[in-house]
Amino acid sequence: MERLLIKGGTVATMEPGDRPRPADVLVEDGVIAAVEPALTADAEVVDADGCIVLPGLVDTHRHVWQAGLRGLTADAVLKDYFRGIRFQASALYRPEDIEVGNLAGMLEAIDAGVTTVLDFSHAISTPDHADAAIDGTLESGIRSQFAVGFSDVPGQDEALSSAEGRLALARRLREGRLSADDALVTLGIALSDLPEVGIERIREELTGARRLGLRSTTNGLAILFHDPVDDLAVFDEAGLLGPDLVWVHLNYATTEQLRRVADTGGAVATCTEAEMAMGMGRPATERVLEAGGHCTFGCDVTTSVSGNLLQQARTAMQVARLLGADERMAGGRAPESVPPSCETMLKAATVWGAEALGQADRIGSLRPGKQADVIVVRGDAVNTAAVHDPYATVISQAHPGNIDTVVIAGRIRKRGGVLTADWESVRRRLEKSKEYIAAAVAERGGFFPRPPLDLPW
Ligand SMILES: [Zn+2]
Numbered sequence: 001m002e003r004l005l006i007k008g009g010t011v012a013t014m015e016p017g018d019r020p021r022p023a024d025v026l027v028e029d030g031v032i033a034a035v036e037p038a039l040t041a042d043a044e045v046v047d048a049d050g051c052i053v054l055p056g057l058v059d060t061h062r063h064v065w066q067a068g069l070r071g072l073t074a075d076a077v078l079k080d081y082f083r084g085i086r087f088q089a090s091a092l093y094r095p096e097d098i099e100v101g102n103l104a105g106m107l108e109a110i111d112a113g114v115t116t117v118l119d120f121s122h123a124i125s126t127p128d129h130a131d132a133a134i135d136g137t138l139e140s141g142i143r144s145q146f147a148v149g150f151s152d153v154p155g156q157d158e159a160l161s162s163a164e165g166r167l168a169l170a171r172r173l174r175e176g177r178l179s180a181d182d183a184l185v186t187l188g189i190a191l192s193d194l195p196e197v198g199i200e201r202i203r204e205e206l207t208g209a210r211r212l213g214l215r216s217t218t219n220g221l222a223i224l225f226h227d228p229v230d231d232l233a234v235f236d237e238a239g240l241l242g243p244d245l246v247w248v249h250l251n252y253a254t255t256e257q258l259r260r261v262a263d264t265g266g267a268v269a270t271c272t273e274a275e276m277a278m279g280m281g282r283p284a285t286e287r288v289l290e291a292g293g294h295c296t297f298g299c300d301v302t303t304s305v306s307g308n309l310l311q312q313a314r315t316a317m318q319v320a321r322l323l324g325a326d327e328r329m330a331g332g333r334a335p336e337s338v339p340p341s342c343e344t345m346l347k348a349a350t351v352w353g354a355e356a357l358g359q360a361d362r363i364g365s366l367r368p369g370k371q372a373d374v375i376v377v378r379g380d381a382v383n384t385a386a387v388h389d390p391y392a393t394v395i396s397q398a399h400p401g402n403i404d405t406v407v408i409a410g411r412i413r414k415r416g417g418v419l420t421a422d423w424e425s426v427r428r429r430l431e432k433s434k435e436y437i438a439a440a441v442a443e444r445g446g447f448f449p450r451p452p453l454d455l456p457w
Pocket residue numbers: 061063120248300301
């Protein structure tokens with residue numbers, strides 16, 4: 001039996017009713033065996049003295065393949081991102097570019113304390129691209145729900161241009177390498193965007209996903225498109241809402257609609273930085289909470305923003321506080337409180353993220369029997385000591401450099417602040433991929449050709 005003992009830290013289990021307390025975490029064969037003070041075992045020891053021990057963070061919306069395109073759309077609105085990345089760069093990606101993009105992007109996530117990612121993988125122009133994305137993910141060692149993209153990619157295999165063709169690919173993965181629901185990498189579906197394809201195609205995709213026993217995720221930003229579509233209303237009218245759906249970017253959903261999503265068991269991913277950076281509007285965090293739902297976070301696009309999930313939680317909290325205070329001030333009164341709390345944001349980044357992925361029974365909190373996805377955050381660093389409230393330290397102060405250790409399914413993926421993967425060799429592969437993509441894009445007039453590419457809607 002392989003044993004790991006994380007010893008001497010302050011443990012925030014994120015289990016309901018638990019408060020942070022001094023305890024050790026014993027891991028046996030990748031599973032949490034005990035969370036108690038003063039444990040002893042014949043085990044490899046991770047010294048967590050001076051540290052905060054938490055469940056690994058869960059990112060509910062990220063396009064991991066884009067790691068080689070970092071920063072390209074940092075000053076761009078969403079439509080330019082669509083032109084430059086979705087309908088330009090993605091079409092030029094080869095399987096090897098996706099593979100190293102996924103590997104590098106997942107290592108970035110691990111470095112920042114993220115142990116699970118819902119990977120919205122929408123540059124799948126051939127079946128080989130899907131396999132390459134999975135290969136890169138597996139090489140990183142992260143836990144992932146690989147949501148195979150159903151959106152069209154310019155130049156894609158003809159067979160992938162229909163829902164039937166995309167479902168055949170999903171079925172092959174479901175019956176093949178991603179058949180297990182308890183594996184480190186599981187399968188899901190990233191639906192097409194409603195304004196591009198219409199509700200009947202969405203119905204075909206979602207019904208097909210449900211037949212295969214797969215969860216789905218979808219963008220809710222259709223109101224930003226040329227002909228605004230109230231996608232939540234359209235899904236609802238079509239009877240397609242459900243507990244197996246993660247909605248992304250519900251910036252313009254009403255409180256009533258957010259309540260409807262919560263009531264049907266659906267989840268909401270807020271991508272705080274991307275939504276504000278790219279002109280998608282006000283993040284929905286506090287409105288999801290007001291509607292009785294559980295907010296979760298995703299980094300979305302490292303072409304525009306950081307891959308730091310704590311940053312998404314922190315920014316969401318401060319924006320919610322700003323908006324709440326603004327409303328009070330407009331009424332001539334200073335606020336008496338500043339919700340949401342650091343504890344709520346940490347729940348969103350851990351246990352609620354696990355719920356959104358349908359994996360709350362396996363991950364998201366530190367409970368015996370759950371998978372050992374554990375992170376150790378330094379509380380003795382120049383920017384974190386002295387710790388009074390571990391939730392506050394993690395949400396308000398910590399950065400990826402403070403993440404000392406990352407354990408995923410019992411395997412150490414970062415230790416002493418350093419990734420166990422050989423980043424230098426991954427970086428060399430990523431740079432090669434970047435050179436190819438940059439040259440291929442330049443031949444076609446650059447990432448943002450003028451006049452702009454016509455958008456397909
Ligand atoms: Zn996205």
